[in-house]
Structure formats: structure tokens, C-alpha cells
Amino acid sequence: MLTCIEIRLLTDRDAAAYWHLxxxxxxxxxxxxxxxxxxHRQTSVELAAERLAANPGDNFVFGAFQQSQLVGMAGFFRYPIAKARHKGRIWGVYVGASCRGQGIGRALLAALLERIKACPGVEQVSLTVVTGQEAARNLYCSLGFKPYGLEPRGLKVGDRYLDNEYMVLKLSQLGH
Ligand SMILES: CC(C)(COP(=O)(O)OP(=O)(O)OC[C@H]1O[C@@H](n2cnc3c(N)ncnc32)[C@H](O)[C@@H]1OP(=O)(O)O)[C@@H](O)C(=O)NCCC(=O)NCCS
Known part of the structure; x- marks a missing residue:
């Protein structure tokens, strides 16, 4: 159950908490x-602050706060080039392990998608889920994301290969 959780857009003032999460x-x-x-360690809190402050219209991150502590996040960027400005990508979806299973991930995605829907001209949003991330995949499917491709061995983590599954949501179909 979702209790005492605040979901809001992150700003440059949240940069340190964002960087650490x-x-x-x-x-x-x-x-x-x-x-x-x-x-990530080679980046800085200052750089994170610049990114969170810059261009909030097309590029933003939502955070979930429990007792003023940042416990979850989900980001979006819109492609800047003319022929791809009708779409964007969701990235960095994460909820801290001790806070999972309470509806925070769903609330973050719902807030993010509402904000994306308000971007004039954005029609569809895509994301990548690594095979085996069943919680994330179930969440995306329940929101209407449809798989459209699988890249075998898309990531190599140490000696282990992982497949990338690509998913897309047409915003006109959101909630259907
Ligand atoms: C994916 C993640 C963000 C979900 O966050 P969460 O706050 O636990 O999710 P919620 O409690 O809002 O659950 C939302 C939905 O996710 C799915 N889900 C959540 N936990 C699940 C689990 N353990 N097993 C299967 N499905 C699960 C369900 O569809 C659930 O909906 P339901 O409660 O109506 O059944 C979280 O598990 C996480 O951070 N995982 C590690 C990082 C990751 O995989 N990120 C995604 C990168 S693409």
C-alpha cells in the first residue's frame, strides 16, 4: 500500500540525493x-544539478520521497532531432529494495507518463528492459507497453551476456 509517498519532479536542489540513488x-x-x-562515479553532483536544471520541458526525472528521503526515480528524454521529436525514452527506473512492492514504481511511472503526455507533439515512448527483470517487465506491460524486439547479448556484465528487450507505448493508447 502506498502511504506517505510524495512523487514529484526533481530539480537541481535534489541533485545530491539523485546522484547517490x-x-x-x-x-x-x-x-x-x-x-x-x-x-557514474566519474560524473559529479554538480553535473547532475546542471542536468536536472536544464530543459525540464523535454528532459526530466521524477522522484519518490518517503519521509523526505529519495527512494525511487524514473527519467525521460525526448529525442532532439526533427524527425524523432515525436518520441522519447524512459530510463533509470529504480525503487530502493526495501521500498518495493508498495506501488511506488507504478506511481512513479504514472506521474512520468502524465508529464510526458503533456509534452506537445510527443506521441510515443520507448524503453529497454533486460531479460529477467520480471518486476519491471510486468509493470511496463501492465501500463500498455508492447515488446517490439529483442537484442541478444545486448549487455555484457562481467562475463555474463544479457538480452535487451525493447518496448514501446503509443501515448494515445495509454490506460487502454
Ligand atoms: C521494477 C521496480 C521499479 C518496481 O518497483 P516497485 O515499487 O516494487 O513496483 P510496484 O510495487 O509499484 O509494482 C508495480 C507492478 O510491478 C510488477 N511487480 C512488482 N514487483 C514484482 C515482483 N516481485 N514480481 C513480479 N512482478 C512485480 C507488478 O506488475 C506490479 O503491479 P501489481 O502490484 O498491480 O501486481 C523495482 O522492482 C526495481 O527497482 N527493480 C530493480 C531495477 C529495475 O529492474 N529497473 C527497471 C530497469 S528497466
């Missing part, structure tokens, strides 16, 4: 994300 995600769930924790 992203590092936690990459360290604890390396099989779920394309970026490596070492790559």
Missing part, C-alpha cells in the same frame, strides 16, 4: 542498467 541503483542492480557504476 543512481549510484545505489547501478551498484546493486548492474544487470538492470546500461551504465556502469564506475562510469
Amino acid at each position: 543512481r549510484l545505489e541503483a547501478l551498484e546493486r542492480e548492474p544487470q538492470s542498467f546500461g551504465e556502469a557504476a564506475e562510469e
Whole structure:
């Protein structure tokens, strides 16, 4: 049950909490994300602040807060080039392990999708889920995302290969 959770857009003032939660995600769930924790460690809180402050119209991150603590996040960016501006990607979906199963992931995605729907001209949104991430896949399917392709060995984590499944949601079909 979702109790005492605040879902809101992150701003540059949330940069430190965002940077640390992203590092936690990459360290604890390396099989779920394309970026490596070492790559994230080479970025800075200042850079995160710049990104969270820049262009919130087409590029934003939602956070879930429990007792003022950032416990979950989900990001979106819109492709900037003219022929791809009708679409964007969801990235970085993560809820801390101790907070899962309470509806936070669903609430984050719902808020993110509402915000994406408000972007004039954005018609569809895609994402990638690594095979085996059943919780994430179930969540996306329940929101109407449809798989459209599988890339065998799309990620290599240590010696292990993982497949990428690509999914897309037409915003006109949201909630149907
Ligand atoms: C995917 C993730 C964000 C879900 O967050 P969450 O807060 O636990 O999700 P919710 O409680 O809102 O559940 C939403 C839906 O996800 C699915 N789900 C959640 N936990 C699940 C589990 N353990 N097994 C199967 N499906 C599950 C269900 O469809 C659920 O809907 P329901 O409760 O109506 O059945 C979280 O598990 C996570 O951070 N996983 C690790 C990182 C990851 O895989 N990120 C996705 C990268 S593509």
C-alpha cells in the first residue's frame, strides 16, 4: 500500500540525493542498467544539478520521497532531432529494495507518463528492459507497453551476456 509517498519532479536542489540513488541503483542492480557504476562515479553532483536544471520541458526525472528521503526515480528524454521529436525514452527506473512492492514504481511511472503526455507533439515512448527483470517487465506491460524486439547479448556484465528487450507505448493508447 502506498502511504506517505510524495512523487514529484526533481530539480537541481535534489541533485545530491539523485546522484547517490543512481549510484545505489547501478551498484546493486548492474544487470538492470546500461551504465556502469564506475562510469557514474566519474560524473559529479554538480553535473547532475546542471542536468536536472536544464530543459525540464523535454528532459526530466521524477522522484519518490518517503519521509523526505529519495527512494525511487524514473527519467525521460525526448529525442532532439526533427524527425524523432515525436518520441522519447524512459530510463533509470529504480525503487530502493526495501521500498518495493508498495506501488511506488507504478506511481512513479504514472506521474512520468502524465508529464510526458503533456509534452506537445510527443506521441510515443520507448524503453529497454533486460531479460529477467520480471518486476519491471510486468509493470511496463501492465501500463500498455508492447515488446517490439529483442537484442541478444545486448549487455555484457562481467562475463555474463544479457538480452535487451525493447518496448514501446503509443501515448494515445495509454490506460487502454
Ligand atoms: C521494477 C521496480 C521499479 C518496481 O518497483 P516497485 O515499487 O516494487 O513496483 P510496484 O510495487 O509499484 O509494482 C508495480 C507492478 O510491478 C510488477 N511487480 C512488482 N514487483 C514484482 C515482483 N516481485 N514480481 C513480479 N512482478 C512485480 C507488478 O506488475 C506490479 O503491479 P501489481 O502490484 O498491480 O501486481 C523495482 O522492482 C526495481 O527497482 N527493480 C530493480 C531495477 C529495475 O529492474 N529497473 C527497471 C530497469 S528497466
